[in-house]
Amino acid sequence: MTVVKNVRLFPRTADAPAVDVEISEGRISGISPASDTAPDHSEDGPRSNGIGAEVVEGAGRVLLPSLGDVHAHLDSNRMGQTFRPHTSDGTLHGLIMDDRENWRHGERSVAAQAAFAVGTIIASGGTRIRSHAQVDSDCGLERFRGVKEALDAHADVLDFQIVAFPQAGIVREQGVRELLDAALSEGADLVGGLDPLLYDRDPVSHLDTVFDLAERHGKGVDIHLHETGTAGVFSLEEIAARTKALAMSGQVTVSHAFALHTSPDAQVRRVLDLLSEAGVSLTTVAPQNGVLPQSVIAEKHIALGLGEDGQRDHWSPYGDGDLLRRAWQLAFTNGFRRDEDIEHCLDIASRGGAQIMAGARPDGSPLTEDERFGLAVGAPADFILLEADTVTSAIMDCPRDRDVFRSGRLIASGGELLGGLRLG
Known part of the structure; x- marks a missing residue:
């Protein structure tokens, strides 16, 4: 399991509360109020919250769907x-x-x-x-x-x-x-x-x-x-x-x-x-x-x-x-x-x-409540983390420093695709 801590999920106001997002098997498995619990640190592996979960520090950034x-x-x-x-x-x-x-x-x-x-x-x-x-x-x-x-x-x-x-x-x-x-x-x-x-x-x-x-x-x-x-x-x-x-x-x-x-x-x-x-x-x-x-x-x-x-x-x-x-x-x-x-x-x-x-069509549900294509529990953990006040400010400012996740795994950061996959 992965826990993305302290992020603001599709925030519509600058004071929107932060949450922790749990990811299991490539999907969002839980969303809860941000916890103050500090993660444990391991010398040889990823950060852990003490129950074997990898921790990604959101640092108050905005979480948007990919x-x-x-x-x-x-x-x-x-x-x-x-x-x-x-x-x-x-x-x-x-x-x-x-x-x-x-x-x-x-x-x-x-x-x-x-x-x-x-x-x-x-x-x-x-x-x-x-x-x-x-x-x-x-x-x-x-x-x-x-x-x-x-x-x-x-x-x-x-x-x-x-x-x-x-x-x-x-x-x-x-x-x-x-x-x-x-x-x-x-x-x-x-x-x-x-x-x-x-x-x-x-x-x-x-x-x-x-x-x-x-x-x-x-x-x-x-x-x-x-x-x-x-x-x-x-x-x-x-x-x-x-x-x-x-x-x-x-x-x-x-x-x-x-x-x-x-x-x-x-x-x-x-x-x-x-x-x-x-x-x-x-x-x-x-x-x-x-x-x-x-x-x-x-x-x-x-x-x-x-x-x-x-x-x-x-x-x-x-x-x-x-x-x-x-x-x-x-x-x-x-x-x-x-x-x-x-x-x-x-x-x-x-x-x-x-x-x-x-091959699907919209049902009119809010994006944050859509468990198939949106950001609700059950949806694929495909998302972006970036610095912004709100969703609208993210679009207006287009900050270049973005972390991109697919199925809960970091695949790009700072404008670069990770893993050297580009053909020369």
């Missing part, structure tokens, strides 16, 4: 490399082709660069990642295999999923269906898609391919949907219909879903009802021009998670692997000021991503 990047592109990031000026023309096709022309010119292999990003994400407090990995006629399975190698190397400190992602389309390029099929056979957890109407210009064939592959392999679906307005509404309706017809509740995610930001309120509510009924989840990357209706999504009990998308890649110079900073961005782009709204952004960054990866 975070998750559930929309990453580990095969595209350029973090830690020499800065490269942006060269795309700004169109979706231009961004895709600029990435295609330049991804081989990095300073590290795909696996090594993905591993660098994984280490950075974990050190920021992330214990789960869902990464898209590009599969197309240019790269074949090279980028998918590099991402898989990096994630597999961190399997003991990270929960992860890989999406076989046809970023250059399915219909407009030959052989992509076969490549997606091969990636799913090699271990991809989900099959992706991208703008079936406006990019591939054949929504029926595109979505039929995605859902047929998912059904045949028994895998999930995660579709990028940049389509706005009527086009995006149409695609969301088609995705919901296929999800419901194939009884894939909890297995389908729509990333971005910009139509929910660019359509009339009545239409947005109608579409969210369809997604809720079908069991479709959503992810956002907190963009400036794509704020999702978070309160309505929560009202409909739709799982919503947060990701960084790319990190200093060929698409954009933004993103640094810090998931707490991305929670700040989610609050900022929404224009939130009230603590409860800002706290909800951290809930999305933590519990929301965990629910998506588990």
Whole structure:
């Protein structure tokens, strides 16, 4: 057993009382008022409280749930490399082709660069990642295999999923269906898609391919949907219909879903009802021009998670692997000021991503009372310790000195992943 002493659990006020958190078999097994009992000290082993428990000194720090990047592109990031000026023309096709022309010119292999990003994400407090990995006629399975190698190397400190992602389309390029099929056979957890109407210009064939592959392999679906307005509404309706017809509740995610930001309120509510009924989840990357209706999504009990998308890649110079900073961005782009709204952004960054990866949906319970994905007794002991006054101040200040725990074990501290797991 481990005892994390004298921590303030998800505090909403600066004077919130401290508690001791007991951990057994990787889960929170008890929460009690902080004890003044000093731990015994052993010359040869970890600190003990006299009954064989290892003691972690919380020193009054804030305990927050660990975070998750559930929309990453580990095969595209350029973090830690020499800065490269942006060269795309700004169109979706231009961004895709600029990435295609330049991804081989990095300073590290795909696996090594993905591993660098994984280490950075974990050190920021992330214990789960869902990464898209590009599969197309240019790269074949090279980028998918590099991402898989990096994630597999961190399997003991990270929960992860890989999406076989046809970023250059399915219909407009030959052989992509076969490549997606091969990636799913090699271990991809989900099959992706991208703008079936406006990019591939054949929504029926595109979505039929995605859902047929998912059904045949028994895998999930995660579709990028940049389509706005009527086009995006149409695609969301088609995705919901296929999800419901194939009884894939909890297995389908729509990333971005910009139509929910660019359509009339009545239409947005109608579409969210369809997604809720079908069991479709959503992810956002907190963009400036794509704020999702978070309160309505929560009202409909739709799982919503947060990701960084790319990190200093060929698409954009933004993103640094810090998931707490991305929670700040989610609050900022929404224009939130009230603590409860800002706290909800951290809930999305933590519990929301965990629910998506588990195929679950929110039940409206407070995070501190959720024994499956939150911080209640019974929940996984995946958490961050940092210096802050409250949850909101932690998000606003983003202190870099964080201790990150997975299953009750310290895996990162002071901005560094422990154990030397990064690939060179």
